[in-house]
Amino acid sequence: xxxxLLRRLAVLLPTLLLVSMMVxxxxxxxxxxxxxALAGEERNPEVIEYLRHKxxxxxxxxxxxxxxxxxxxxGDFGTSVRTRLPIGTMLAEKLPVxxxxxxxxxxxxxxxxxxxxxxxxxxRGTPLDYGASLFGLAGLSIPHFxxxxxxILLFSVNLGWLPAGGFVPPSESIGxxxxxxxxPALVLxxxxxxxxxxxxxxxxIEAMKQDYVRTARAKGVRERTIxxxxxxxxxxxxxxxxxxLQFGELLAGAVLTEQVFSIPGFGKMVVDGVFSRxxxxxxxxxLCTAAVFLLMSLIADVAxxxxxxxxxx
Amino acid sequence: xxxxRMKRIGTALAAxxxxxxxxxxxxxxxxxxxxxxxPDALDPALSGTYTGRFVxxxxxxxxxDISPDLKIVPQLAESWDWAADGKSITFTLRKxxxxxxxxxxxxxxxxxxxxxxxxxxxxxxxxxxxxIVSVEALAADKVKFTLSEPFVPLLANLSDRAGMMVSxxxxxxxxxxxxxxxxxxxxxxxxERKSRDLIRVKKYPGYWNAGAxxxxxxVYYYVPDSTVRLSRVRAGDLELAERVAPTDLKTVRDDPxxxxxxxxxxxxxxxxxxxxxxxxxxxxLGKNATLRQAFELAIDRNVINRVAFNGxxxxxxxxxxxxxxFYDSAHKAPARDVAKAKALIAAAGMTRVPVxxxxxxxxxxxxxxxxxxxxxxxxxxxxxxLPMETTTAIERYLNGNxxxxxxxxSGRADxxxxxxxxxxxxxxQNVNKYCNKDLDxxxxxxxxxxxxxxxxxxxxxxxxxxxxxxxxxxxxxxxxFFAARKSVGGIVMVPDGLLRLVGVKPVN
Numbered sequence: 028x029x030x031x032l033l034r035r036l037a038v039l040l041p042t043l044l045l046v047s048m049m050v051x052x053x054x055x056x057x058x059x060x061x062x063x064a065l066a067g068e069e070r071n072p073e074v075i076e077y078l079r080h081k082x083x084x085x086x087x088x089x090x091x092x093x094x095x096x097x098x099x100x101x102g103d104f105g106t107s108v109r110t111r112l113p114i115g116t117m118l119a120e121k122l123p124v125x126x127x128x129x130x131x132x133x134x135x136x137x138x139x140x141x142x143x144x145x146x147x148x149x150x151r152g153t154p155l156d157y158g159a160s161l162f163g164l165a166g167l168s169i170p171h172f173x174x175x176x177x178x179i180l181l182f183s184v185n186l187g188w189l190p191a192g193g194f195v196p197p198s199e200s201i202g203x204x205x206x207x208x209x210x211p212a213l214v215l216x217x218x219x220x221x222x223x224x225x226x227x228x229x230x231x232i233e234a235m236k237q238d239y240v241r242t243a244r245a246k247g248v249r250e251r252t253i254x255x256x257x258x259x260x261x262x263x264x265x266x267x268x269x270x271x272l273q274f275g276e277l278l279a280g281a282v283l284t285e286q287v288f289s290i291p292g293f294g295k296m297v298v299d300g301v302f303s304r305x306x307x308x309x310x311x312x313x314l315c316t317a318a319v320f321l322l323m324s325l326i327a328d329v330a331x332x333x334x335x336x337x338x339x340x
Numbered sequence: 341x342x343x344x345r346m347k348r349i350g351t352a353l354a355a356x357x358x359x360x361x362x363x364x365x366x367x368x369x370x371x372x373x374x375x376x377x378x379p380d381a382l383d384p385a386l387s388g389t390y391t392g393r394f395v396x397x398x399x400x401x402x403x404x405d406i407s408p409d410l411k412i413v414p415q416l417a418e419s420w421d422w423a424a425d426g427k428s429i430t431f432t433l434r435k436x437x438x439x440x441x442x443x444x445x446x447x448x449x450x451x452x453x454x455x456x457x458x459x460x461x462x463x464x465x466x467x468x469x470x471x472i473v474s475v476e477a478l479a480a481d482k483v484k485f486t487l488s489e490p491f492v493p494l495l496a497n498l499s500d501r502a503g504m505m506v507s508x509x510x511x512x513x514x515x516x517x518x519x520x521x522x523x524x525x526x527x528x529x530x531x532e533r534k535s536r537d538l539i540r541v542k543k544y545p546g547y548w549n550a551g552a553x554x555x556x557x558x559v560y561y562y563v564p565d566s567t568v569r570l571s572r573v574r575a576g577d578l579e580l581a582e583r584v585a586p587t588d589l590k591t592v593r594d595d596p597x598x599x600x601x602x603x604x605x606x607x608x609x610x611x612x613x614x615x616x617x618x619x620x621x622x623x624x625l626g627k628n629a630t631l632r633q634a635f636e637l638a639i640d641r642n643v644i645n646r647v648a649f650n651g652x653x654x655x656x657x658x659x660x661x662x663x664x665x666f667y668d669s670a671h672k673a674p675a676r677d678v679a680k681a682k683a684l685i686a687a688a689g690m691t692r693v694p695v696x697x698x699x700x701x702x703x704x705x706x707x708x709x710x711x712x713x714x715x716x717x718x719x720x721x722x723x724x725x726l727p728m729e730t731t732t733a734i735e736r737y738l739n740g741n742x743x744x745x746x747x748x749x750s751g752r753a754d755x756x757x758x759x760x761x762x763x764x765x766x767x768x769q770n771v772n773k774y775c776n777k778d779l780d781x782x783x784x785x786x787x788x789x790x791x792x793x794x795x796x797x798x799x800x801x802x803x804x805x806x807x808x809x810x811x812x813x814x815x816x817x818x819x820x821f822f823a824a825r826k827s828v829g830g831i832v833m834v835p836d837g838l839l840r841l842v843g844v845k846p847v848n
Contacts, residue, residue: 291537
């Protein structure tokens with residue numbers, strides 16, 4: 028286990044470096060001069076030239092990359108050229124918000140997807156199963172953006188039960204924080220719940236066919252115990268891997284949900300960063316997402332080993 | 341048993357609703373405003389966005405302001421005197437005004453601000469202040485600007501960011517931080533900014549007109565989607581949303597809790613043709629004004645307005661909006677005339693005219709482009725659509741790398757900055773390289789003409805010239821739409837579309 032951890036951690040840094048190089052290189056391929064995007068409507072040539080010089084847009088890409096990397100090693104993510112705000116502070120504000128949203132969505136996915144998956148597997152071929160499949164299909168195909176607006180119209184505008192958007196930090200009030208995150212988490216969790224449901228259903232059907240289930244039945248164990256104690260833990264092993272990887276997806280996929288509910292997460296930060304050619308912002312966000320993603324896959328591997336004794340040797 | 345469970349669920353739901361409604365009604369004297377974009381740097385010298393100006397309206401008073409009918413009115417300057425030759429202007433400043441850091445606003449502060457905006461390397465105000473040669477503090481409340489040439493539009497320029505005053509102390513001591521935490525002399529002072537989330541300002545007790553400031557606190561929330569912005573006002577967790585989409589106006593009008601505040605704007609959307617910038621000018625439409633006239637006759641501005649904007653904008657053929665006293669009502673937009681358009685094309689010796697239309701890939705421009713494509717086709721124009729991502733589109737536009745381009749200009753309180761920018765030979769927006777010496781002479785004469793009637797006549801002449809050349813076909817002027825809860829009183833719409841907070845107060 029220790030070797031596995033060390034080996035994976037050793038790969039982490041070079042991978043991040045590679046990701047940063049790729050992002051840096053790719054965004055420089057984008058057409059459109061950031062100095063022009065910054066110069067505003069008047070577009071004074073003198074100002075444009077000054078901005079190019081100030082932010083070193085004129086330098087060769089490897090030099091710009093080197094400057095950026097050097098600052099990063101010293102813990103400096105740079106300053107947003109658009110808003111002149113420090114990117115480190117922006118990340119510190121936004122990363123926890125997006126992570127909270129991803130965790131809550133994952134909880135929604137688990138509490139909705141897993142039970143429906145089990146029910147569908149046990150009632151395979153029955154109307155329950157078809158109902159679950161329909162849920163899965165809908166969950167995967169309904170766009171988050173549309174679902175979000177519909178929920179706002181129903182729960183906020185018509186019923187007045189929930190706030191239509193905005194974010195309350197947990198430091199201000201945990202209750203209001205959870206209420207402000209309820210709809211976004213439901214919306215973002217729907218897709219993952221559908222994926223979970225399909226995997227749990229498949230894994231459960233597989234597990235119920237295994238010898239140990241037959242043996243348990245032969246010994247007269249109650250069906251409920253067979254399902255919950257024998258089949259489910261085995262069926263959940265792939266779900267753990269899936270869950271951790273989906274968590275990364277949730278981080279990346281939060282953009283639209285954040286936009287609909289005006290949640291100040293970092294999904295939107297990267298999109299705006301690309302459009303205004305605010306390279307340092309894009310760079311920082313992508314690097315953070317990649318780091319979280321790599322960390323999650325590391326956790327997935329560890330969890331897999333812990334859950335499956337056969338892999339421990 | 342079942343009854344008890346239902347009761348528990350009911351209690352839990354009620355608790356959620358109570359906590360939720362606590363969120364909704366938090367802070368009685370707070371005005372929560374939904375804004376469409378996240379402002380850029382909050383320094384008047386550096387700002388380049390409409391949303392930035394929208395927030396500055398709370399923070400930074402200007403030397404002068406504009407009224408709803410586009411007249412220049414006092415703000416930090418109580419009055420002003422032009423020299424007889426029009427080459428200098430002396431302002432008398434309001435007394436007992438302080439910046440948010442408590443320092444005094446006086447002639448020295450004005451001198452500092454104008455010089456700062458003229459010399460800061462990345463200042464975006466250089467062009468607007470270019471005619472000012474020197475600033476002299478005559479007394480604590482008297483300041484004189486000496487100009488290189490008579491320049492009447494200066495006052496209009498000073499009614500925007502160029503006239504906003506920041507604290508010299510803050511700008512010197514915290515130069516690097518000013519854009520993140522501005523210190524001005526407006527009704528509200530800066531509290532905090534969470535990037536892409538909110539900007540919070542609170543009432544400045546030392547404001548010179550503090551009695552007219554109705555809210556203790558204003559929070560600007562960044563809510564990019566207009567439908568969501570409106571939904572949040574309807575749900576009551578915002579009091580006001582700016583820039584409501586024309587398609588959502590019916591919802592606002594039908595909601596008994598809301599008031600729609602609308603007003604004519606200064607902005608214009610126009611179709612620019614490349615008539616002289618490089619290879620892309622070498623097209624039938626780029627070379628032949630008759631074909632451009634045919635194009636104008638082939639499209640119906642009213643249809644564009646009706647289909648793309650529910651008829652809520654203002655279809656028009658001039659760069660200057662009808663809200664301006666300099667609008668020339670003699671130049672009416674021609675009605676659509678396909679037969680005449682065809683005849684003009686035939687007179688130019690052609691049957692089908694190819695044109696490549698470039699635009700920023702946003703919903704409004706895309707719809708306008710598609711509608712024009714289908715209307716122009718009936719007259720004989722084969723319009724090829726070229727939608728582009730914004731930054732790329734802007735770069736191509738600035739390099740004159742287009743045949744035809746849908747341009748969106750935010751407009752100015754005075755005609756000069758718009759007409760000079762687009763139609764003078766050296767204009768900053770003259771990227772399609774249109775040049776007419778007569779028009780140049782008229783525009784130069786107009787900026788030095790103090791008499792409004794004479795100035796109006798000069799702009800009428802200018803309009804005549806640019807509408808004959810049609811290097812650009814103005815299409816429509818967007819209007820401003822704010823949706824506000826009925827509880828917000830005192831909103832006055834001004835053509836620059838900014839929410840002025842003095843006088844805005846909660847009503848029952």
